[in-house]
Amino acid sequence: MEILNELSLSLQKGNIKAVQELVQQAIDGGIEPRTILDEGLLAGMSVVGEKFKKNEVYVPQVLIAARAMSIGAGMLKPLLADGDATAAGKVCIGTVKGDQHDIGKNLVKMMLEGKGLEVIDLGVNVEPERFVQVAKDEGCQIICMSALLTTTMSVMEDVVKAAEAAGIRDQVKIMVGGAPVTNAYCEKIGADVYTADAASAADAALELLANQ
Ligand code: B1M
Numbered sequence: 001m002e003i004l005n006e007l008s009l010s011l012q013k014g015n016i017k018a019v020q021e022l023v024q025q026a027i028d029g030g031i032e033p034r035t036i037l038d039e040g041l042l043a044g045m046s047v048v049g050e051k052f053k054k055n056e057v058y059v060p061q062v063l064i065a066a067r068a069m070s071i072g073a074g075m076l077k078p079l080l081a082d083g084d085a086t087a088a089g090k091v092c093i094g095t096v097k098g099d100q101h102d103i104g105k106n107l108v109k110m111m112l113e114g115k116g117l118e119v120i121d122l123g124v125n126v127e128p129e130r131f132v133q134v135a136k137d138e139g140c141q142i143i144c145m146s147a148l149l150t151t152t153m154s155v156m157e158d159v160v161k162a163a164e165a166a167g168i169r170d171q172v173k174i175m176v177g178g179a180p181v182t183n184a185y186c187e188k189i190g191a192d193v194y195t196a197d198a199a200s201a202a203d204a205a206l207e208l209l210a211n212q
Helices: 002-013 016-028 033-053 059-080 103-114 128-138 155-165 183-189 198-210
Strands: 090-095 118-121 142-146 173-177
Touching: 002 016, 002 033, 002 059, 016 033, 016 059, 033 059, 059 103, 090 103, 090 128, 103 118, 103 142, 103 198, 128 142, 128 155, 142 155, 142 198, 155 173, 155 183, 173 183, 173 198
Parallel strands: 090 118, 090 142, 142 173
Antiparallel strands: none
16 A cells, blocks of 8 residues: 555654554554554564665664654554453563563563553563563563563573562563564573564464453
């Protein structure tokens, strides 16, 4: 769809005003919010990622695109919500220690909230002990972790071990995700669930809660 291509291009340029206008136009035009997210915003961010990899764009441009992504996604947030009032559950979420990437984590948070779950957002660069302490203090049934760097994903295993050491491993499910993370890695470190995208993470969280 032409408008989604335009949205992707505006995001790549970091043109926040155009992103806002195009997201609104797409909503008004009756395009599904998930389609606007996937084929407009995320498609644009993926091009930025490829260019970043090839040194064709640099950190400032990536940050501006990331800001446009967050604002666009924020506009879609209420429309992505299909909360089931009966789906009670508490989740704490964060990006692991050493890692500042938060766009994917924020999307997962948005989808979880959209399913009616209470989400405690620990932000980025989260120490393993903090995930565990908050889960314990707040009675979270699920810890969700995001990592975008191959050098930080190992922290996820530290969180699993910290949960074991604190004696809460049997009370809390641990979900992992982020570009370098795989199902095999999830199994290797003893986490419970890996999902490749934010929407599947929210579905998986509901399933975990239903089976508790
Ligand atoms: Co960074 N960065 N970055 N970066 N950055 C990557 C990840 C990289 C792949 C780029 C590249 O070189 N090709 C590369 C990592 C290489 C590697 O480890 N193998 C990289 C690097 C190297 C770095 C720095 C080291 C660069 C430097 O300074 N030299 C540095 C590290 C800083 C740090 O964290 N300590 C750095 C910095 C940055 C910025 C600050 C500029 C910015 C982050 C801004 C921000 O997040 N607020 C940034 C960005 C934006 C990227 C890219 C371009 C885009 C990431 C992104 O947001 N994607 C990225 C390249 C790429 O991915 N193609 C790159 C969109 C987002 C929606 O996807 O987070 O994968 P993602 O989330 C997905 C799924 O993974 C999943 O759901 C989402 C989709 O629905 N998901 C989960 C995520 N978390 C989940 C949790 C779940 C379930 C699913 O369960 C709990």
